[in-house]
Amino acid sequence: MNYLVSNFIKAVSVPVILIFALFLIVQNGMLDLTVWQELLTQTPMLLFIGAIVVALRFKQSRVIYILLFLLLSWALFVEIDHFKYLNFSPSLWFLSQLFILVLFTFDQNKTIWGRHGLIRALIILAVILVNYRFNQSITLHQFLNTEFIADLHLGGMTQIELVLSVLALLMLAVKHILSPSKTVLNTWVIAFFLVYFKLIDAEVLTHLIAFSVFGLLLIQGVLTDSYQMAFSDELTGLSARRALLQSSISLGKKYTIAMLDVDHFKKFNDTYGHDVGDQVLKLVASKINEIKGGGKAYRYGGEEFTIVFPNKSVNYAIPYLEQVRESIAIYAMTIRDNNERPDDSKTGKSQRSKNDTSSKVVNVTISIGVAEREGDLKDFDQVMKQADEALYRAKQAGRNCLAE
Template identity: 80%
Template sequence: MKAVYIPVILIFALFFVIQNGMLDLRPWQALLKQAPMFLFIGAIVVALKFKQSRVVYILLFLLLSWALFVEIEHFKYLKFSPSLWFLSQLLILVCFSFDQNKTIFGRHGFFRAVIILAIIMANYRFNHSITLHELLNTELVTGLKLGGMTQIELILSVLALLMLAVKYISSPSKSILSIWIITFFLVYFRLIDAAVLTHLVAFSVFGLLLIQGVLTDSYQMAFSDELTGLSARRALLQSSLSLGKKYTVAMLDIDHFKKFNDTYGHDVGDQVLRLVASKIDDVKGGGKAYRYGGEEFTIVFPNKSVHYAIPYLEQVREAIASYAMTIRDNNDRPDNRKTGKAQRSKAQSRSKTVHVSVSIGVAEREGELKEFDEVMKQADEALYRAKKSGRNCLAE
């Protein structure tokens, strides 16, 4: 939750200060008026670089919103309804958030462009629609005033925020979080009828949020393992550059994993990888866990000797070996975690309990072992000796 409320609180504080005149930005108004354009263009370039297609089109729409807001000459004649354009922004943010990051300029890109064009045309067509205006201003609760927002807008705003929250919970990413924060503040500004300066600063903040979101997601894809959530091999190699002169490296390999995978299938194999990864990630003693590749994992103990690390590695090995994993048919799988836990403890007849184990090889940077790849090779050779010794053991 920190990822949500900390940026919201900080940005809220900034807007509160500006909205209430505690910070005089009028001398900077000309700069603030143009800054969002450069930030949005920069964000689009970054999103294109990292193939974040949905963010590209969201940025294009926000760029258009900024242009309409500051009334650039080419857009003056449009004069869209603020209420209808506000709802259009919510629609774009929600729809494109649930869209996949497919091709930017191909068929999917064309489809997104058509959606944006259709929304612009709808705004132009229904700008003066009395029926639509009356519908949006329908009072569901008599006498309830919501600043610059109608009651229908509030309901649709809450629905949009809930849908984006569901999207973030189901597939967490910094980009989706940034879009949720942007949506939240668009709703907030509509509710309080925010001042012009607040809007101008907000557009710049929105651009920065999406740049940060794209860069963070790209970093996660490059340096984190999607299946297990552990840091990936690239992160291991990057961190090795700053390890210093003393450290211990352990290589861990799941015993008989290929046979297990062939017997129970890849889905169960993925469950085993996630289980083992969670146990390895719980390593104590200052160890840092990585997924090296396949069924191999690495733990690095910075500034620690091999004799210091061994007891903590043994704890990991024993925790994995002692864990009873229950394999069920798909039809026998419980609907929630509590039921699953109860079924594991009762060892129901239609379930099969299996155990997995790991072999560990460990090496320390010392003597002639100066380079990280040399220490890794030594740990890998120790792992081979552990395998030859009967598996489910540690060798140094």
């Protein structure tokens, strides 16, 4: 878990630092954008509309409704006609933005125009009506200004707003840690800067730049996640076959390809079930992904994997491939009977600390076929075919070995 949290911190630190640097440059007058202020006023709308088009194209429905709400926030901020008369409470609208960001981030990418889309639209409408109804509520503002700690001043933010802001950021962080997504990560960055601006009461120009950045972040998130879905294997996390074919275009004149296959995989599935089969594939993928020597691992399909060594010969690649083969062969995988697995996690942990007679330790092995682009093998498909034939020879030789 600590590893996942540290990964999250590293991931968000880059965009946060870059955006902070941009704001500081503008605020300190190092970059004079006042002459472009009129253009910057309209830029967020264009970027949000562009992001909505991209989200529609890649069926990222939850992002569309986040964008629509942020577009409304922009319209309120720059006082677009018909919006400037709403005069919403800044505190209530700030919390509404965080609420929408968290709610739709935890939502699923279901249909855009169907029943689920109607529910989302009704949620946004309800939030708008609540803001309109309670914008002058004395009781609400007294509640929002409640002080838990006396004489604790937080700039433009109340203590309740701070608590809810921290809660929103924590929820978005947990969502990304449990289900990594560039869109979720960038939504966290957007929420972070909404909180930051509330604390410091940022200038108008900085706000306009921020809205533009928000649009770019969501465009990047949708495109990155869509690329990941298209070019990554969901089960193992490795790059998928499509990514392999795409990368083959830029391999150059010298490279080595290895085809790897899990031995007796069908037997694992038939004996232990598909769930165990999936665990075997994940184990093998994790070991293959640790390949040294500049090799890049892919899941080719089923129980087959591919490793490509750009600009490397067969003789160079073989020692690294043997390391992977041996690391998989010596790894003892424990298989437990799912029918005897307790529902309670504490009971399960207690059982695992004892000698569990219902568990069985098995070893997984792989066979490897390797080929180099040389001589008559000038086409990528030809090299792949040669590596596949070498893999067949490794199987014929008794498995758990490598053949050229």
